[in-house]
Every structure is written in C-alpha cells, then in structure tokens.
Amino acid sequence: MSGADIESGESPGRRALRRFAQHKLAMFGLVIVVIFVLAAALAPWIAPFDPMETNWSRLRQPPSWTHPFGTDENGRDVLSRVLHGARASMMAGVIAVGGAVLIGVPIGLLAGLGGKWMDMVISRVADAMLSIPFLILAIALAAFLGPALENAMLAIAISASPIFVRLARGMALDARNTDWVEAARAMGNPPWRIGLLHVLPNILPPLLVQATLAIAEAIIAEASLSFLGLGQQPPNPSWGSMLNSAQRFIESAPWLAIFPGLAIFLVVLAFNLVGDGLRDALDPRSQKR
C-alpha cells in the first residue's frame, strides 16, 4: 500500500469500490449482468408472448417485428423463451455457486484450522474430486440423481465445491501463522470462532472473485446439462435445451440456435468481466489506484 492511500484516510473497502467503479470493462459487465437479472425477474411481464404457447400457424418463422427472435418448431415466440430461459440460467448459476460456497468454505476452514489429520483427509477428498473434470463430474452426478433442474443445480454445486475448499483452506493456513490469529488462540478462542471471526473476513475478497468467476462456469454447466436433457425439462424454457432442439433445424431455422447461444455467451462474458474487475480492484498489491 502506498503512502498516499494512508494519507487520504480511505478504507480498503471504499478504495476497492472506487477502483471497481473506475474499471470500465467491469462496469460494462455489471450493466449486462443487471440487465439479465432484470430480464429474469421481470420475464412474465416483459415477455411479449407466453413462452409455452404453441401456435401451428406460425411454425419456424424468421425474425420479424412481431417476433424479433423468430418462432420455434412449435410456433412459440423465441424472444419470450429466451427471456424466461434467463430465469433457469441465472438461478442455476447463483444458487449452485451459493451452495458450493456453503459446502466448500466451512469444510476448507475446518481443514485449515482443525489439525493435521482433519487437513489430510479433507485435502485428499478434495484432490480426488478435482481429479474428475468439472463437467464430467456434474454430468455423472446429474445422471445418477435424475433429470431435473434442482438436481442439475445440486450436481453443479457439489462439483464446484472443492475449489472453495482449497481456497478457504489455503487462506486459513496463511492466517494461522499471523500474529492476530496467534493472539486470538492464546486468548482461548475455539477454532470455529477463529475461523468465523478472524479468518473469514480476510478471505472474503478472494472468495468474491472466485465466486463471480464460478457463476460464469456454473451457467455454462447448467446450459450443458440442459443441452444433454439433464437440467430444465421441456417444455419449460432453458437456453441449453433450446440449443439442443435448434440443432435439428440448423439449416432451415438458424435463428433458433443463434439467440439462446448469444444469451449464454453474453451472460458468461459479463460475469467474467465483473470477476476480472473485482480481482483488479481487490488486489492490495495492485499498483493502479
């Protein structure tokens, strides 16, 4: 930290916030994220048509003023389905990562603060899970749990949790050797209290960065699982399953594949931009002010 920061009397939190607000790409990402969150929340009111309403007189119509994204093989309005699909994707992304954090962080803290044996067992389990590629683990879990959006979210949460175990464990191990944790332990605080009060606040910045980037991955994973028929079940709209049925009509109705994919791409890009921006803003070693 440079002298100027101390003189200006700005708290680290405020400084990070200011640096984030000055990060143009991150703000751009944040705007896209907010737009998609609003689209997901307001879908029933802003969608021009009922996403499930089939109409045999308007099958696979190209984009027009009435149907800006065209209509699908059952005559449903693609724009309305993309808007409603945002619900499944955003929910899956946020809930799955929330679950992964809730599973991973306490276990990671336990590994870092709980003693040698605890650490060894937890680390080996995390290693074992990390040796299965993320998507394959999620597919296998979802396959065994059965096809449903909730199961897909659970599968993604479990598959993503070892990253958070590793992160929390590493930070806890670092914190363990600091004077303030030493002092807290000397005062007779039990490990859970040290973890909660002294370690957790310090790992929040990297956790926030990791969680934002994980949401991007979780959204791709949900789309992949839905694409394979393991997530949101038809006729409920989801971007992944829309892409799956679009594949059959790629020659005659390419718009069916273009718009849901574009939506996935934009949301994932936006979360990645926000995550990168947060990393830059929260890194105390970063020179930018």
Place this chain on the structure above:
Amino acid sequence: MWLWLLRRLGQVIPTLLILSVLVFALQQLMPGDPALILAGEERGDPQVLAQIRAELMLDRPLHEQYLHWLWRVLHGDFGFSWRIRMPVGQLILEKLPVTFQLAAMSFVIGVAIGVPAGVMSAVWRDKPSDWAINGIALFGISMPNFWLGIMMILLFSVQLGWLPPSGYVPLWEDPVMSLQTTIMPAFVLGTGVASVLMRHTRAAMLGALSQDYVRTARAKGLSETFVVGKHALRNALIPVVTLGTIEFGRLLAGAVLTEQIFSIPGFGKLVVDAVFNRDYPVVQGVVMATALIFVTLSLIADMLYMAINPRLRTA
C-alpha cells in the same frame, strides 16, 4: 528425484482410493432399484429379480459390495454395460483413440495460437495489440464450446459448404477425410485451450521480463528478440508446460458436448449415450477412467516441471 517420486506416489494412492469410494457412491444416489431397471419386461418375476441382485451382489452389505467392486476395478474389470452388453473397459479403450486424436489436434491448435499470443501481448503490454489479444482471449473463455460448434456448422457446413457437418472417419482409413471431419471440433476445443494458455503465458512472460537477468541481458546490449526469445521465454514456459498438461486432461471433458454436436463416436459421446440410456456402469467407468488419466497427467506435469526446472532437481 526418486525419493520425490515415491513421496508423490504416496499422495496419489490415497487420492485414488478416495476416488474409488466416490465413484462407487455415485451408484447409491440412483433413484429406484437397479435390479428393476435391468429386469425390464420380467420385472414382475421375483425369481429373476433375486437372480439379478445376487449377480450384482446387491443383496450384500455396502462395504462388501464396495470391496468386491474395487477388487474388480483393480483387475481392470469395470463391469458390464447394461445396454450394449460389452465390458465397460473394452468400450472405453475402443473410444479413447478417437478422443485422443481430437484432443491432440485441439492441443496443437491451442498451443500454436495461445503461446505466441501470450508472448506478443506481454511484449506489447498495455498497447492496443495487447488489449485486442486479451479481448479475444476473454471471448474464447466465455464462449460456450457447444454453441461455437453449432455456429461453425452453420457457417462452414450450411452456408459455405466447405466441411462436413458431422461424422468421423478414422485417421488410418482416410487421413484427409479424417482431418476434414475433425478440424471443426478440434478448433472449437482448441480456442478454449488457446485462451487459457494465452493468459498464463502472458502472466509468466510479464514476470520473467521484470527479472534481473533480463535487465542484465538488455544492459549487455543483446537484441530484444534474443532477450525475449532466449532469456525470458525459456523461463516463462516452465509453468506453462505444467498447465498445458493439465489442459490436455481437461480437453477430455470438453470433448463431451463437442463430440455430441459433431457426432464423433469418441469418449464423450460414450458418456452422453450412457447417460441417455441409463447405462450406469458405463457412466461410472468413464468417470473413473477420466480421473485416472487426469491423475497420470498431473504426475507427468510434475515430472516435466522437475525436468525443466533444474533448481528443483536436488529437492
């Protein structure tokens, strides 16, 4: 070196054992009775059900089932596919070469684009070309593989008619046709690898370029090309090699959806078909096999790291 290898293996074995427990536990998540699924038409017959349960040892306690399963896996027996009536191990071995060809091609594409791009963007730090390269890499990371695949089929197969949209021809039957059928999926997978490698090469190069030995080399009046190519790049490549090995393992997972889209009969398609057909032993076998490949690759990565970085050899 040997001592280190032994210690490293000592870490790998417990990981693999835990992995086997996890993969075995997958079965327990399954809703319903596997015997009922297997019996099919004859599910009403209690005798048939009892026979299936005895065959699969479903009537034994869990720990016995696990030990029996582990014993078979250790002998290379991953069980029998419920659908295709073939040993799972044989199925996997049949499909692996296809995916390896795809993964190798993607890897070559990824390295050929990613490493030079990373070097260029580090050398031209904070210049417009650096921003452009970073922007493209961000696009590559955010682009869902399967959508990129569909869009490429739309452009190159449907609109331009240059390449076949799907299918696969083995390399030894018709090399040209084989490359034509795999170049699009390989490119789709390669872009992801290129983006990740670019970011890491850039970071490693920036680190190396700020080192004292680079400043010394420059002070000696060596040409910038020589400094970047010989002094900085060689050191920057050490972490990149390790990462590249791990990325190769991740390609196996990435291949799942890409193979599905381009109808390539590899490892990924095997999993997807198994998931659709509720062919659980195949799903289990594939998970176990990918993890084994991944663990082996990271072991190789560590050994490469030791081999390239002389400072670690004595440790």
